[in-house]
Amino acid sequence: MKGFRPALRREWADLVGSPLVQAQLLWLPVAGIALLWVIFFRGVAVDIPVAVIDEDRTSLSRQLVRMIDATPGLNVSEQSGSVPEARDAVWRGDVEAIVLVPRDFSNDLKRGLQSEFVAWYNAQFLLTGNTIARELQLAGLTFSATVEARGRLARGETPEAVAINVMPLSTRRDTLYNPQLNYVPFLLNGLAFALLQMFAMLAAVRVVGRELREGTAGAWLESADGRTFSAVLAKLILPTVAYVLIGVAWLAALHGWLGWPMNGSWPLVLGGVLLLVLAYETLGLLTVAVTANYRFASSVAAFITAPAFAFCGLTYPLEAMPDIARIWGSIQPLTAFIRMYLDQAVGGATVAASSWQVVFPALVVAVGMVIAVPLLGWRARHPEYWGSR
Amino acid sequence: MKAFWVGFCEVFRRVFTDFGVGLIMVGAITIYSLYYPLPYLPQVAKEMPIAVVDLDQSSFSRQLIRWIDAHENVRISLRATQPGEAAKALASGEVGGYLVIPAGLRADVLRGRRAVIAYGGDSSRLIVLKQVVSGMAEAAGTLSAGVEVRRMLATGQGQEQALVAQGPVTPRLHPLFNTREGYGAYLIPAVFILILQQTLVLGVGMMLGTESERNRSRPERRGDTRCELARFVGHCAGLVSLYAAHAVFFVGFGFWLFDVPRYGELPAVAVFLVPFLIASVLFAHLVGGLCRRRETSIHVLLFTSIPILFLTGFAWPMHLMPVAVQWLARLIPSTAGVQGLLRLDQMGADFSHVGHWWWNLWALCILFAWPAWHNWRSAMCGRSGSEPNA
Numbered sequence: 001m002k003g004f005r006p007a008l009r010r011e012w013a014d015l016v017g018s019p020l021v022q023a024q025l026l027w028l029p030v031a032g033i034a035l036l037w038v039i040f041f042r043g044v045a046v047d048i049p050v051a052v053i054d055e056d057r058t059s060l061s062r063q064l065v066r067m068i069d070a071t072p073g074l075n076v077s078e079q080s081g082s083v084p085e086a087r088d089a090v091w092r093g094d095v096e097a098i099v100l101v102p103r104d105f106s107n108d109l110k111r112g113l114q115s116e117f118v119a120w121y122n123a124q125f126l127l128t129g130n131t132i133a134r135e136l137q138l139a140g141l142t143f144s145a146t147v148e149a150r151g152r153l154a155r156g157e158t159p160e161a162v163a164i165n166v167m168p169l170s171t172r173r174d175t176l177y178n179p180q181l182n183y184v185p186f187l188l189n190g191l192a193f194a195l196l197q198m199f200a201m202l203a204a205v206r207v208v209g210r211e212l213r214e215g216t217a218g219a220w221l222e223s224a225d226g227r228t229f230s231a232v233l234a235k236l237i238l239p240t241v242a243y244v245l246i247g248v249a250w251l252a253a254l255h256g257w258l259g260w261p262m263n264g265s266w267p268l269v270l271g272g273v274l275l276l277v278l279a280y281e282t283l284g285l286l287t288v289a290v291t292a293n294y295r296f297a298s299s300v301a302a303f304i305t306a307p308a309f310a311f312c313g314l315t316y317p318l319e320a321m322p323d324i325a326r327i328w329g330s331i332q333p334l335t336a337f338i339r340m341y342l343d344q345a346v347g348g349a350t351v352a353a354s355s356w357q358v359v360f361p362a363l364v365v366a367v368g369m370v371i372a373v374p375l376l377g378w379r380a381r382h383p384e385y386w387g388s389r
Numbered sequence: 390m391k392a393f394w395v396g397f398c399e400v401f402r403r404v405f406t407d408f409g410v411g412l413i414m415v416g417a418i419t420i421y422s423l424y425y426p427l428p429y430l431p432q433v434a435k436e437m438p439i440a441v442v443d444l445d446q447s448s449f450s451r452q453l454i455r456w457i458d459a460h461e462n463v464r465i466s467l468r469a470t471q472p473g474e475a476a477k478a479l480a481s482g483e484v485g486g487y488l489v490i491p492a493g494l495r496a497d498v499l500r501g502r503r504a505v506i507a508y509g510g511d512s513s514r515l516i517v518l519k520q521v522v523s524g525m526a527e528a529a530g531t532l533s534a535g536v537e538v539r540r541m542l543a544t545g546q547g548q549e550q551a552l553v554a555q556g557p558v559t560p561r562l563h564p565l566f567n568t569r570e571g572y573g574a575y576l577i578p579a580v581f582i583l584i585l586q587q588t589l590v591l592g593v594g595m596m597l598g599t600e601s602e603r604n605r606s607r608p609e610r611r612g613d614t615r616c617e618l619a620r621f622v623g624h625c626a627g628l629v630s631l632y633a634a635h636a637v638f639f640v641g642f643g644f645w646l647f648d649v650p651r652y653g654e655l656p657a658v659a660v661f662l663v664p665f666l667i668a669s670v671l672f673a674h675l676v677g678g679l680c681r682r683r684e685t686s687i688h689v690l691l692f693t694s695i696p697i698l699f700l701t702g703f704a705w706p707m708h709l710m711p712v713a714v715q716w717l718a719r720l721i722p723s724t725a726g727v728q729g730l731l732r733l734d735q736m737g738a739d740f741s742h743v744g745h746w747w748w749n750l751w752a753l754c755i756l757f758a759w760p761a762w763h764n765w766r767s768a769m770c771g772r773s774g775s776e777p778n779a
Contacts, residue, residue, distance in 0.1 A: 024688060035696045035714075042709040049708070090565065091738035093728065096706075116559045123564035124735050126575035128706050130519060133562050140560035183705070191699075195692055202688050209684075295409045295595075298687040302591075303417070306694060307425050316428050316572055317485070317517045319437070325427040339482065347480030 003225030007234035010223045011207075015238060024203065025242040032195045033250060036188055043182040045131045049077035050097040050121075051086040060106035064117065064143050068099060073135035090122055097121035097132045109147060185260045185345075186314065190338055192250050193276065194309035196243050197334050200277045201301045203239035204284025208232070208376060209294030215387055217380035228377030236281050240274075247273040255345070264344025265351050272340050272358060279333035279361035280305070282368035289375035292385040308334045333361040392616045396623025400631060403596060409683065410599075414592040418635050421584050426647045429573030437520045438466035439510075440475035440487040447495035453506070453528070457488065462524030479510075486510030486521030566736045567650060574649045578735055579703040579727045581639045585632055586669045586723045587694045593628070593670070594677030594686020597768035601681045604770070612770070621765050628670045629663075636662055640734065652737030661729050661743065664750035668722040671757035678764020701727035720756075725749040 015021050050068070054061050069076040078095055080086035086098040100118045108115040119136050123129040211217040224231035248270060255262045262269070283304065287297040310316070311329035318326050318335070329335050340357035343349040379385045404411050441457070443450050458465045467484055469475045475487040488508040510521040567574045640658065644651055680686045699705055700718040707715055718724040729746035732738040740747075 020685075020689070028689065028692060032692050032696055036699065038714050039696065039699050039710050040705060041711070045706060045709065047708070048706060088742065091732060091736060091742040093732065093742075114559070116561050118561045118563070120563045120565050122736070123567040123570045124575060124731060125703060125706070126567065126570060126572065127704055129564060129567075129570065133564075136560050136562060144559075191695055195695060198692050198695075202691065206684075206688055213684075295684050296412075298684050299409070299412055299417075302687050302691050303420070306691060307421070309695070310425060310428055317437070319485075320431055320435070321428040322430050325430070329428070343480060343482065347482075349480045353481055 001227075001230050001233070003223075003227040003230035004234055007220075007224035007231050008237060010220070011234055011238055024199070024206070025239060026246075029195055029199050029243065029246050033192045033246070036191050036195075037184075040183050040188045043184040044072075045128060045183075046072050047075040048073055048097070048128050048132055049095045050074050050099055050119075050132065051078040051080045051089050051095040052076050053080050053083060053086055053098065053100045055103045056101045056105040058106040060109060060147075061101045063146075064101060064105075064139070065099075067143050068136065068139045071135040071139050073131045074139075090120075096125065096128050097136075099136070184258065185254060186342075189250075189254060189341070190309065190312065190314040193247065193273075193337060193341075194305075194312070194334060196247050197276060197280045197308060198301075198305040200239065200243050200280035201284040201287075201305050202298065203243070204236065204281035205288050205294070205297045205301050207235040207239065208285060209288045209297050212288070212292060212379060212386050213294040215383070217386055218383070221377070221380050228373055228380070231380075232285065232373050232376060236278075236285075240277055240281065243277045244274050247277070260345070262345050263348030264354075268351055268354060268358065269341060269344050272337050272361075275358060275361040275365065276333055276337040279364040279368075282365045282372065283333075285372040285376065286368045289372045289379060292379050304332075308332050311335065312338050314338055333364055336360045390619070392619035393623035393626070396620035396625075397627040397630075398623075399620075400624055400627030404631065407596075407599070410592055410595050413588050413595060414631065417588050417591075418584060419638075421588075422581060422639060422643050423646075425580055425584075426573055426577045426643075429571075429576060430647070435461050435520070436464040437462060437485045437517050437524075438483070439463045439521055439525070440467040440469050440478050440484040441465050442469045442472050442475050442487065442489045444492040445490045445494040449495040449498065450490045453490065457525055457528040460524040460528050462520040462527075485517035486525065488525055566652070571648075573647055574735070575703075577647050577649050578644070578731055579698070579701060581643060582665075582726045582730055583694060583698050583701070583723050585635060585639075585666075586672070586721075586726065587690075587697070589628065589632065589669050589673040590677050590690055590693075591686045592677075593673035594680040594690060595683055597674070597678050597764065598680035598685050599683045601768045602683060604768070617766060617770065618762070621762055624765070625667070625670050625674075625761075628673075629666045632666050632669070633662065636666070649735070651734055653734030657740045658730065658734050660740065661733055661747055664747060664754060665722055665726040665730070668750045668753040668757065669726070671754060671761040672722050674761035674764050675757050678761070678768060697721055697723055700724055703727050703731065719749055720753070722750060722753055725753070 015025070052065050052068070054065060065076055068074055074097075076099075078086070078089055080089065080098070083098065083100065086095070089095045090098060098120045102116070102118065105115050105117065117140070119132075121129050121132040121136075211220040221228065221231050224234060251269065251273070254260055284297070284301055287300045288294070291297045291300065311321075311325060311332060312335040313321075313329060318329055321329065336357040340354045343354050343357070404414050439457075441454055443454060454465065457463060463486070467475065467478050469478070469487075472487075472489055475484070475489070478484045479487055486509060488506065490506050494506065508522065508525045510517065564570050640651070640655075643649075676690060677686055680689065700710075700714070700721060701724045702710075702718065707718065710718070725746040729743040729750075732743050732746075733740070
């Protein structure tokens, strides 16, 4: 393509000469993903501290406390004397829940009555709260089954009969892919691509926006022999290569090094990474072309990409959002990518089932470029649009 | 004193005359605070679609399905004839979970054999999974404990049998503070605090970047240090006042609008906000001062919002992060801000419970004061040295 090579040489020189550009293309996104990784590296919420108030003080109540302590999620870190004392510990953040074993706990059990223990957990920190509730429920079930089985065995029932009678109708929970609810493959992965889309859109705004603002847009077009398409393409090559490589390296680490399975099509997922980056770069170009103002286009990019993760349906389901949020979420390329990635990596969906999630960003790229490239060419040829900020 | 008021008024002049700065420090705050919480308006995800595969087709299995459909968390949107069909619907995201009732369930229960129903969901979407699984488990548990099973199993053990089905020990679980366990009530307060800090970082970065560019062509013109310092203090006081107004807007209007529970006493919240806002303003000068051009702050610092949000420990418990990361978190005002303000305002804690976070913020003020002043001065009064191509 004519004009492409000299224009690319101009970009390369800019990259080599500026540590800031190098940071934006490589070090900042890598540092961002690495920091998130270090934050979430444990993956599963374990050893959440809870306070126990044991008013019963019998071997049975101590056994219950040991069972709570033995769940992977919880750690009995305090034995409190009273509820107010334990509540202070929750407010200070020393513990996240209070478990109270009431005075008649073992007496009721021995007399064959229904017995209970009470727990209050901090639901403001919702994620730990959910884990606590799940683990306490589990500890209660296990404890019940132990007590019940012991009683029946003592009365001379056979172990087989005990197994049936303790739980006549039981349920088996299958969670696909990620039975421990590890946060690395789903939350951290989503955040990594949320960072990449942010960098991709800002990079496109920056590479073209700066030429307009500095009044060098003419020189930029000249370096590509006046061919707008070659000039734009040369601008996008370096950020595209950098961000796609970072995305691919992240996926390789996740599925290769950490060993999470990829149940679907690798080529589709990798193509999806490329389309994600290209789609946000296109949106960036479009924003600069329409506003012709580097600073304003940067703000628009921030407005679109910074909250995109909240709207992508990963943490809070799209189906449960109000219509306006759901529509806004579904037109974001990040949402399509996340959906496609989960369907492929987790669900092992067919390529056909994910076709819309690939076609949609491709459409964004195609339609966006058809509008953005000629408009940018026109802006770059008219100095009256230069220098806005 | 005159220099103080010059600095103070300068903030407002800039916010109202420089459209770029105003857009971040007034516009973005208003817009984000209304736009970011939008997905979470319903607070709790209800009526998640699930698939049911009834291989038993008995009165008992139909009863179970009716009970599950009646649960508020789930809605049966697909009645499949084979497990494969349900798995396909799950993979395509059409349903968030599934339930398989095995053939012969009723017969098993009647004969006193252990019967197993399998349920599950897509664990890659945690909130959906939680709603689906707890809905189905509760319905199945109720049925297991309920009249049907007991009647079928009754072999004359009466009262005791009923207790067996329920399990002799039940935990009574009570969520504290965010009692509806709403997703919005959990996320919105933390995000609002982050928005305060991050718009300060971006806005101050734009202010200092613009000044830095403007002064590049001019010779260094440093004036009287005391006068400059008074102007800087005034400048910071102006920013703190502006952001105090934003904080009032969030606590008074935003929390009300999005139905976030508040238990805090306003004086305590205000006393806590003071060092948070001062520390955030100084932090903004510390990092924003690195920007030598007007637009650099958005391009270089925007992405930090995501890691910084998780460093606050509101979502992922801090004790699970490596110690070095916990220390890094304490060096950012939003961590102490989120930990302290959420406890005071959303959890109704006493000021003494969050005292160490309050001191953490004052320590940051001391730590950041000199670098912030240095960065402000070199941007406003010209700097010597090389100019990176930013």
